[in-house]
Amino acid sequence: MSDDTILRVEGLMTQFKTDYGIVKAVDGVSFDLRRGETLGIVGESGSGKSVTNLSIMRLIQSPPGKTVGGKVIYDGRDLLSLPEEEVRLMRGKNISMIFQDPLTSLNPVLTISLQITEALQLHHHMGKREAKAKAVEMLKLIGIPDAERRANDYPHEFSGGMRQRVMVAIALSCNPDILIADEPTTALDVTIQAQILDLIKNLSSERHTSVIMITHDLGVVAGMCESICVMYAGKIVERASVDDLFYDPKHPYTRGLLDSIPRLDKAGAYGDERLYSIPGIPPSLVNLPEGCPFAPRCSKAKDICTKAYPPETKFDGERPRSVSCWLYAEEK
Amino acid sequence: MAGKKLKLNAIATTGIIIIAFYLVGIIVSFFWVPFDPVDMDTDHILEGPSFATGHIMGTDEFGRDVFSRIMAGSSISLVISLAGTALGGILGTLLGIWAGYLGGAWDHWMMRFADILFSFPSLLLSIFIMAILGEHTLNVVIAIAIVYIPQFARISRGAILQIKQEEFVRAARSNGATSHYILYKHLLPNIVVPLIVQVSLSLSVAILLESSLSFLGLGVQPPAPSWGNMLSGARKVMAIAPWTAVYPGLAIVFLVLGFNLLGDGLRDILDPRLRNVG
Numbered sequence: 001m002s003d004d005t006i007l008r009v010e011g012l013m014t015q016f017k018t019d020y021g022i023v024k025a026v027d028g029v030s031f032d033l034r035r036g037e038t039l040g041i042v043g044e045s046g047s048g049k050s051v052t053n054l055s056i057m058r059l060i061q062s063p064p065g066k067t068v069g070g071k072v073i074y075d076g077r078d079l080l081s082l083p084e085e086e087v088r089l090m091r092g093k094n095i096s097m098i099f100q101d102p103l104t105s106l107n108p109v110l111t112i113s114l115q116i117t118e119a120l121q122l123h124h125h126m127g128k129r130e131a132k133a134k135a136v137e138m139l140k141l142i143g144i145p146d147a148e149r150r151a152n153d154y155p156h157e158f159s160g161g162m163r164q165r166v167m168v169a170i171a172l173s174c175n176p177d178i179l180i181a182d183e184p185t186t187a188l189d190v191t192i193q194a195q196i197l198d199l200i201k202n203l204s205s206e207r208h209t210s211v212i213m214i215t216h217d218l219g220v221v222a223g224m225c226e227s228i229c230v231m232y233a234g235k236i237v238e239r240a241s242v243d244d245l246f247y248d249p250k251h252p253y254t255r256g257l258l259d260s261i262p263r264l265d266k267a268g269a270y271g272d273e274r275l276y277s278i279p280g281i282p283p284s285l286v287n288l289p290e291g292c293p294f295a296p297r298c299s300k301a302k303d304i305c306t307k308a309y310p311p312e313t314k315f316d317g318e319r320p321r322s323v324s325c326w327l328y329a330e331e332k
Numbered sequence: 333m334a335g336k337k338l339k340l341n342a343i344a345t346t347g348i349i350i351i352a353f354y355l356v357g358i359i360v361s362f363f364w365v366p367f368d369p370v371d372m373d374t375d376h377i378l379e380g381p382s383f384a385t386g387h388i389m390g391t392d393e394f395g396r397d398v399f400s401r402i403m404a405g406s407s408i409s410l411v412i413s414l415a416g417t418a419l420g421g422i423l424g425t426l427l428g429i430w431a432g433y434l435g436g437a438w439d440h441w442m443m444r445f446a447d448i449l450f451s452f453p454s455l456l457l458s459i460f461i462m463a464i465l466g467e468h469t470l471n472v473v474i475a476i477a478i479v480y481i482p483q484f485a486r487i488s489r490g491a492i493l494q495i496k497q498e499e500f501v502r503a504a505r506s507n508g509a510t511s512h513y514i515l516y517k518h519l520l521p522n523i524v525v526p527l528i529v530q531v532s533l534s535l536s537v538a539i540l541l542e543s544s545l546s547f548l549g550l551g552v553q554p555p556a557p558s559w560g561n562m563l564s565g566a567r568k569v570m571a572i573a574p575w576t577a578v579y580p581g582l583a584i585v586f587l588v589l590g591f592n593l594l595g596d597g598l599r600d601i602l603d604p605r606l607r608n609v610g
Contacts, residue, residue, distance in 0.1 A: 005395055011545075013382060029598065057506055059502060059505055059506060088508050088509075088510065090506035090508070091505065091506050091508040092506060092507035092509075094505060094510060097503070097506040099499050099502065099503055099506075100499075101499055104498055104499040105499040105500050105502075106499060106500055106503070106520070107500045107504070107518050107521075108500075108522070109521045109522050109524075110518070110521065112515075118507050118509070119507040119508060122509055122513070123508060124509045166443060167503070170507065207499065246502040
């Protein structure tokens, strides 16, 4: 573990028991997060991005979910084997989280002032007057006009973008080492998205916070992140720096994703004006086929692809770079 | 919106005025009633309402002043219904929110127990409890509380189940909140609205329950006055002296109405999602 690695995830496995069988939502995910780095985790809905990060926070609801294997090493300790109370004390203080939907992630019957200082109050005891002053200060910091008056408002009196800014402020209020942003802009309209991303970027770089940005929007990743993990069916299929990934995607799935972005300057993969889409749908995670889960949708699939899962092939790059695909691995 | 003072609406205000009227009557009754409520006066049996005699609501079959008995009975009726609802409401809510929040075996057994209590009509259940505990004013409170525990448990459990999956619960958890904190600080304020509605309804039903038990001779024992046993006494003479039944009946009706109006009004006021709208 190099000195600037702040979080190391090793072979994380999280499964859900359902009526149809065991869903392997996260199946052996490993990555390192460096201090001050912004790491993007990209993938389709259901690829295990959110579950990965809820597992890191130990927020998977059990039952039906359970993290059955792996390690999450933060500050020299494995979060998965710590007692619940110690992990609770880290939540919000050392590792915090922003959720997707700002409309539901604030309690509708509590004032903004009360909620914006919640993490602070849970980790540092402070008086009512002090908390109120802090709330106003934080509202000013995130650019809410007329902060004194607005502090006593309820969430329904704030717009979606303002609420998400409040969520960002809550998450960063205790100066955490790691911020996990779970699709923070998905529920917002495009003009507001940029504001939220800027806010996250500015506040986290001021505080040297490492960010894990979960998203399915490659545009967000391009603007925010230094490195990227691409997830498919509970596994990381490719990891690279942003530049490497965008200019030289290795995995056929990554290429498919990049080709699916609408572009003005050149024709898509079909060679005409139609927008490319990857054929087929992601596999059910209950009965994953043997071999590479992407093989049935992959145009370059070989015989071996449906028989065994490809090993990780490492490449040179400005940041750790690897691909799990038989196109690059040697068959034994 | 600054200051966020709760503005009363017309419905709640009407309810409060009615209840305040009763409260004033109760306080006055501690110091003064027009006639001794238990003193029999055989010269004035079943006299109709008249200002000349001072019996403004008439007298009953023992010549006791009906108005004085209503005043003296009001404190007993109100205290019993308040205490019974409070006890049952608090216990029921606590059981219900933990059952809903924790789920699992605790939830399962609590709710089966509530189902058993629920399967009896409330009057039958309270008669049953009174038969076990014996006729005593305090036991009426306990009987009302036991009738209410499953009702409050079920309402609060249902409300908790509905909101505990909300994202803000997970968000609070990701900020380092304990279960205790989430339950009392985040979830409880969210279910206050259905609970308040239930309290107002329960208060009025409790008054009816107390009256019914006293009517059946299981609650407040004569000669101590209560609205229920006044009605019970009036049953025999109602045809010739309707005032003996009508006035205690009206006393019950208006207090029940007052609580219901207050409950309705409070529901509109307390829910911030309904506040400042329209």
